Amino acid sequence: MxxxxxxxxxxxxxxxxxxxxxxxxxxxxxxxxxxxxxxxxxxxxxxxxxxxxxxxxASKETLFMATVEKALEDLTCYVNEAVDPLEDPLEQLRLGIHRYLEFFECNPETVELFIQERAEFPKNGKPLYFVYQETSGGKWRARFEKLIEQGRMRPDMSPALAQEVFSDLLYGAVFSQLLAGDRESRAERADEISELLFRGILKPES
Amino acid sequence: MxxxxxxxxxxxxxxxxxxxxxxxxxxxxxxxxxxxxxxxxxxxxxxxxxxxxxxxxASKETLFMATVEKALEDLTCYVNEAVDPLEDPLEQLRLGIHRYLEFFECNPETVELFIQERAEFPKNGKPLYFVYQETSGGKWRARFEKLIEQGRMRPDMSPALAQEVFSDLLYGAVFSQLLAGDRESRAERADEISELLFRGILKPES
DNA sequence: ATGATTAGACGGACTGGTCAGTCCATCTTC
DNA sequence: GAAGATGGACTGACCAGTCCGTCTAATCAT
The missing domain is CATH 1.10.10.60 (Homeodomain-like)
Structure with a gap:
């Protein structure tokens, strides 16, 4: 020996x-x-x-779910610690987008965990990502509503829909970036993406 | 017997x-x-x-990949058969969005297949969804470029980025809708989503 | 038309390898 | 010296893929 x-x-x-x-x-x-x-x-x-x-x-599944939960806590924290101190809802949106994209670019393995969770436990009900999203959803909704109150957002635009479009886009962007593999950094173009969502792709009506 | x-x-x-x-x-x-x-x-x-x-x-994997490929063919076909005959690129975008969302709402199991593919075969390189997306990407890019030529799209907006934002959003929307489970139909709000992407959420500059 | 023949399609019993989870002899620490 | 933490050998379940005896149907001879 x-x-x-x-x-x-x-x-x-x-x-x-x-x-x-x-x-x-x-x-x-x-x-x-x-x-x-x-x-x-x-x-x-x-x-x-x-x-x-x-x-x-207690089990492989328990261990796995704990890692997913840990990743979600990290994400939430990374976004909120930067966004919450801001006053202007538009700036909150802009920075929120940036931070979210940045987090996943720094922690690509997190995306992998989310994919795995849904793929392996479809029967567990809603994936944890969406549970967390629901928790913070209200806060974001309120920011859109504030924009309308301030007369800066088009009043015909539903805050609920806007919020969903924003979160769908971010979710999709993060997945695409990792899975398609060959795209350039989305985080670096966060401001252009915000601009697109704020103003649209078309020229203002003549 | x-x-x-x-x-x-x-x-x-x-x-x-x-x-x-x-x-x-x-x-x-x-x-x-x-x-x-x-x-x-x-x-x-x-x-x-x-x-x-x-x-x-030949194997379980072969069989699985064949089902994924079949689903992608169906999707591509469902979108293109409606969009290709149109002339106006803006209408093509609008209808493309609608058709895409509609397809997944009618075939939610397709999303499940895409999740499974990536989850089980991360080593296979790019998931088939993104291979297909790359194939049709050029056609969509051209539509954005045409909008610029026609002077309808903001010239400071990159067609490549616009295309990516559109496809990221659709991808995210489809996943969110299935996985979050409790959201209302995105396909029914396709036109509102198009409107948001075309004009943005903010009031035109005063 | 009818029966004989046979290629090869068919189903499902079986095999071998893979791991999650258990269990206990051993080691650490107080 | 005792309590209990540790690691890793072991077990039992599970399932992809194989293999072969059975059955179908097409062809041909009469």
Whole structure:
């Protein structure tokens, strides 16, 4: 028996173990997808045994959902911490778009997790992404309404529809960018995208 | 042995068999996802034995990709047959949006197939949806360029970006509608969505 | 028209490999 | 020395793909 054959065991604080496993899981799930992600591999990457992983998370599914939830918290936080302090709703929209696109460009593996969630658990009801979206939906809706009150937005335009179009576009953009693979950065063109949504593609009526 | 225990065997034309298997596969794949779709179940639904299924398609993956390709052909056809005859590029855009949304509303299982494709075969390179999109991309780009030539579209707006925004939005809308589950029909509001993209949400500059 | 013959279509029992989750001997830490 | 954390060998379920005995139907001989 050489030293190398004796793995070093260490007792760690439960929260730290949990964090390490979660981190390893996020990487492996994003890399090879839910099905092909072997618990052995996650354990190995986390520097732990399989038994340890199962003491932190009851099942593969539980572990996976925890990684998705973590990613959503990070996203929400990244957008809100920049947007909430602003006053002007139009600027909030513009920056919100920018931040959202930027987040996914910095964390492309997050998109992978969202795809995996829906693909593997269609029976779980609404994917967590949409649960979170619903939570913050009201706040965004209010911003559109404020624009109308201020007389800056066309009153014939429904705030609800506008909000949906904005969020659909962002969702689609993020997926397209990752999946189509060969497109240029959307985040860098966030302002042009905002401009399109604010003013449209056509010349103002003559 | 009663009659019911003796399954009726019939020799069918290879193309018909293929079609029947493909149809059964589309249903089962969309219903339970790629992984959980058992070849036995697809065979049963197609009214055939597993051996027969494997004579039509070399592997589960081959069969699955064939169902995705079929769905994409149907989509492309549904949009183009309505749009191509039109002359006015703006009307082409408007109707294209409508048709696209309508197709997915009538065939929601198609979305499921696209999700599954990407989730299960991230290593296959670009998902077929984006391969198809690239094929028809040029045609749409040309329509935006024509709008500029005609002096109807803002010349500072890049046709390439406009095209991407349109397709990202549609992609996102279709996914959101299916996955969020509780939203009203997007297809019915296609004209409002077009209006938003054409004119923007803001009042024309005073 | 009718029966004999046979290529090859057909179905489904079976096999082999793959992992999620369990379990316990071992090691750490107090 | 005891409590309980740890890791990894092991088990049982699952299912894609194979393989072969059975059955269909087309062809041909009469």
């Amino acid at each position: 050489t030293d190398s054959s004796r793995p070093t065991r260490t007792h760690k604080a439960p929260e730290q173990r949990r964090r390490e496993v979660l981190e390893a899981a996020a990487v492996v799930f994003a890399e090879v997808g839910y099905r092909c992600a072997e618990m052995d591999r996650i354990a190995e990457r986390a520097g732990a045994g399989k038994g340890t992983v199962y003491r932190c998370f | 009663t009659d019911s225990s003796r399954p009726t065997r019939t020799h069918k034309a290879p193309e018909q068999r293929r079609r029947e298997v493909l149809e059964a596969a589309a249903v089962v794949f969309a219903e339970v996802g790629y992984r959980c779709a058992e070849m036995d179940r697809i065979a049963e639904r197609a009214g055939a034995g597993k051996g027969t299924v494997y004579r039509c398609f």
